[in-house]
């Protein structure tokens with residue numbers, strides 16, 4: 001899973017389930033960074049929400065919504081990971097990773113819809129010159145706190161990422177940087193009315209800019225989910241790695257009909273492999289088992305492999321050349 005999701009999701013959550021078992025130390029760092037992020041996001045959501053409503057600032061309220069969405073994601077990382085880590089059972093023979101997909105879908109859609117709503121509201125207020133923002137020092141201080149705290153969190157998390165070599169942590173760090181950046185137009189928006197009444201339109205622009213950050217965050221969550229729901233293939237390099245691993249097993253003459261699909265954060269593979277027709281059933285079985293285990297080992301995201309054994313036929317797929 002890490003190969004597929006690291007680059008596309010902004011948070012550690014897609015990486016958590018595997019790491020929890022495999023690298024307890026690394027998981028501990030990621031967990032700690034997620035908790036630190038959660039605490040800061042709770043504080044920022046409350047502060048910006050109150051200050052934003054008090055000052056009548058669209059930009060600050062939008063930024064509060066963004067922090068709230070980050071907070072939701074943090075909770076999913078910390079709490080949710082425990083649920084989809086559980087081993088397969090009777091009602092969920094493929095494991096519980098599908099829950100992660102459903103939660104991601106929900107959060108992603110919520111972000112995109114909210115972001116678009118804020119964008120529409122901001123543009124409308126810009127068009128009708130109906131800004132509700134008032135000069136408010138509390139709002140200025142809040143926007144500044146948001147900017148500074150996210151920058152500190154960015155540097156702290158990036159240092160931890162360097163120490164552990166965790167791509168998930170690095171992605172988390174860069175998300176904090178992007179959060180900090182999205183507070184810059186907010187700071188401009190709340191400082192503007194202190195300078196001149198004629199600058200209040202900047203609040204509508206600030207709201208629109210922040211909405212882009214929110215939609216972008218939602219899209220990053222949705223992208224891998226859409227790939228999974230539509231059973232799309234894993235990246236080409238992962239497929240190639242699995243195929244050459246299978247071809248390298250002793251006794252395998254060739255492979256065909258290799259199919260790999262993403263589902264619930266894992267990869268499921270089925271393939272046909274040709275072995276010499278002189279093998280005993282037991283030998284054929286052993287080769288098939290070895291191929292399945294080799295593919296499982298080739299990538300930590302592989303959840304299941306089904307290999308069908310065929311006697312070697314020079315024309316390719318044995319199903320198609322029975323009579324030759």
Ligand SMILES: [Zn+2]
Pocket residue numbers: 066067070175178179217
């Ligand atoms: Zn964010």
Ligand SMILES: [Zn+2]
Pocket residue numbers: 256257272310317318319
């Ligand atoms: Zn075949």
